[in-house]
Amino acid sequence: MRILVADDERLLADTVAEGLRRLAMAVDVAYDGDGALERALVHRYDVAVLDRDMPGRTGDDVCRSLLESGSGTRVLLLTAAAGIRDRVEGLGLGADDYLTKPFAFAELAARVQALARRSAPALQPVLEQAGVVLDVARHSAWRDGRLLDLTPKEFAVLHVLLRAEGRVVSAEELLEQGWDEHADPFTNAVRVAVMTLRRKLGDPPVIETVARAGYRLGS
Template identity: 60%
Template structure:
């Protein structure tokens, strides 16, 4: 899952971003609305965590712009104003969920995970394909009942492939969904992670390379 954290309180923004990265999510951070719109224009996110009280371009304006363009990105609004009227206003702007400050991190994580499952075809939290099992909520993977010790990046790549349900996934899409915006599209990062992942999955091979197109399970 790829997430954009938009929050002008840098300590809070970095804290949440680091926590989500620890849950195998790919997270970019914007500290103001202008930067958020710039990132949204060039990258595809599953979920945007959006503070309403941003300096300059407000969170409300960002939400309105994102809603006007359509797409599959879900918005979780954060605000110090948590009254019913404030929540209703947030929903009217196009937000999918609303969480008042201060908030419990575990609740934010649960809400982000739930929104992420709504960005496309609904998928269960436990993905299965042949002998592979991927529990995205507990961050556990196994093959034929044997646990797999995957790195966060390997787990993220496997999740993208299994979520595709047999569709071929290009290297560009893997970079978009499993790496952050700092990933260099001209590096061999995908091939390196794919080689390590295949080695850990063992035989017989389950990841097929479709020459000139990408990978699929």
């Protein structure tokens, strides 16, 4: 899943982004509303975490623009204001959820994951194919009952392949969904992640390479 985090408190934004990346999410960061909206017009995000109180273009403004664009991005608003009126006002803008600062990262992560599931309601929290089982909520994966020790990128690649349900997934699509905007489109990061994932999945091989097209998970 791909997440946008926008907050003018740079340390907070970077800390949240790093925590979400450790949960195998691709995260882009903006430090103002203009940067957040610019990224949202270029990339498709499952969830946008927006500080309401950014100077200039606020999180409220970005939330309205996302709603008007019909992007389908779920919005979690952050604010230091804890009053009921503030929460009601934020949700009235079209936001999907609201969290007051200071907050526990575990709660923010749980809310982001819940919103991401709502952005793709057809997806099941547990995916299974060819003896491979992936539990999104628990961030765990198994093959034939054997627990797999996967890096966040390997987990993200496996998640995308399972979601594809046998469809061929291009390297570009894997890069878009599993890495952030700073990923070099000419890097071999996808190939390396697929290679190490194959090794950890073991025999018989289940990830097929389709020449000049990409990868798919076999039956």
